[in-house]
Amino acid sequence: MSARFLPHLLAAAVLAVAVAGCQRGPQAEHDPARTVANAGESGALVKRAPRAEDITPPTERAEREIDWRPMELTDGRAWIGCDPDYATKGDGTPLENLGFTAVWHGVAACRDEGRLRLRYKGKINAEFTALMERVSEVATTQGVDTRILDIDSAGGMIEDGIRAGDHMAEADWTIWVREGAVCHSACVLVLAGGDMRMIAGDVGIHRMIRIDSEATSRAELNRELREVHSLTESYLERNGAAVTVADLMMTVPNRSLRLLTGDELTLFGLTGPNAVEDDLDRIRLGRKCGESFVQRRDRFFRAFDNECTALAEQVEDMNECGRALRQRFGFPDEACPAESPLAEYN
Incomplete structure (x- = not known):
């Protein structure tokens, strides 16, 4: 975690037992090979082959300007609060849209605290990536340096999980999967981008699905997915997570869900301090x-x-x-x- 972020994170931890306890991860009694049938709304979707801009490491890309055109959250909901203690303080103020004025006022309420908690419940998609980019930019402008993403997501698009994670890796975010929340499929890629990951809910992986695939054989489908697998491996490596995660996204049937234990989360580099940032x-x-x-x-x-x-x-x-x-x-x-x-x- 970044030098300036660590003191703020520790201060947040002592404000609420909920945050301090979230670093334990799922209970050890979970079977290491535990899977859940009927993955429900979980998703690790791929809509296209990777482009050059996806493969290029973030530090080598031209600086990307934030697109502030009006945008609604159609596949998720977001709230901004200034206190990690949601049990007492609630989730915060709903962020009705991603326009500049709404985001500015939402973050401004946390300026005096110097700390915000962004609660997000919904899919990992382009809207989620825009949410993270816009809140990060405004928080930087207003000097709100301690940033906690309180996430509950069953997954979504692989490409957007990677894009959002790479952005968060440069923007000093802690990621919190609170008790009762989930982080499944494409959401697992978001975890890799955090400076610190605090996990009390379920984290699960299954096989990625290619949207609008024209494959007629296993070999053709494998060629399509290998491109995305390579992209995912590169992303995990640069963010200090195990490429085993990419392999699991090729092997666990997408109708099921492989839940990761606390030991596996540690082994795969998906919980606690980010090794690369450290x-x-x-x-x-x-x-x-x-x-x-x-x-x-x-x-x-x-x-x-x-x-x-x-x-x-x-x-x-x-x-x-x-x-x-x-x-x-x-x-x-x-x-x-x-x-x-x-x-x-x-």
Whole structure:
């Protein structure tokens, strides 16, 4: 996760037990090979062969301007709230459309907090990608740096899952699948793009489906899907997730759903801190603050996980534990106070 995002994420975690507890993942007693028949509305749809712009890594693309033409959410609903504690505060204010004025006012309500939670329930499609791009741009303009996507989606279009995930990888998003929510099929690709993933609901994968396929044999259908499989592998690799996910999207029958256990989510790089972003964060911090700072910061967070997260239900105790650890490890650092853990307490 990014250096500036991590302190805000920890602050969000101590505000509500719901957020702090979401990092556990599905219960371990799930059968590792568990599948669910009748996948229902789940979808991993492919509408075309990949284009060059899809294969090109995001950092090599020309900067894409946000298209602010009026747009409605026809296959989903969105809300913007400023507090992760949805049980007490609710889902937030409905985002009626994706026009500039609606998005601006929705995000502006969270400017003082410096933190927003975007609740989305619906399909992964071009509208979802536009939602993430527009909210990200406005949040950056208004200085709302802590961003949580609270998602509940049974899937949708593979290409849009990749496009949205690549955008989120550059925009400092945490992704939260709350208890009772799902993230199935194409939604799993969105998880790969988050800086941090907190999962309490079900995450599941099944075989992708080619829309309007003209295949008349297994070989022809395989050629169509191999193009998208290669695109998906490349996306997962650059975002620190296992290419095994792409393989499962070729093998699990689309009428079923393979639910991933907590251990599998960790193994596949789909939960907790994003490994690639963590490496980039360490490189940036090493250049700015020195390697000894990075090593001391790592020791702080290991101690925080071991000693403080167990106090999640006692918010004041968790705060006090974190502040005591800061003193023990010599934070705030004199040379890099803003990069120090829990910098909001400086």
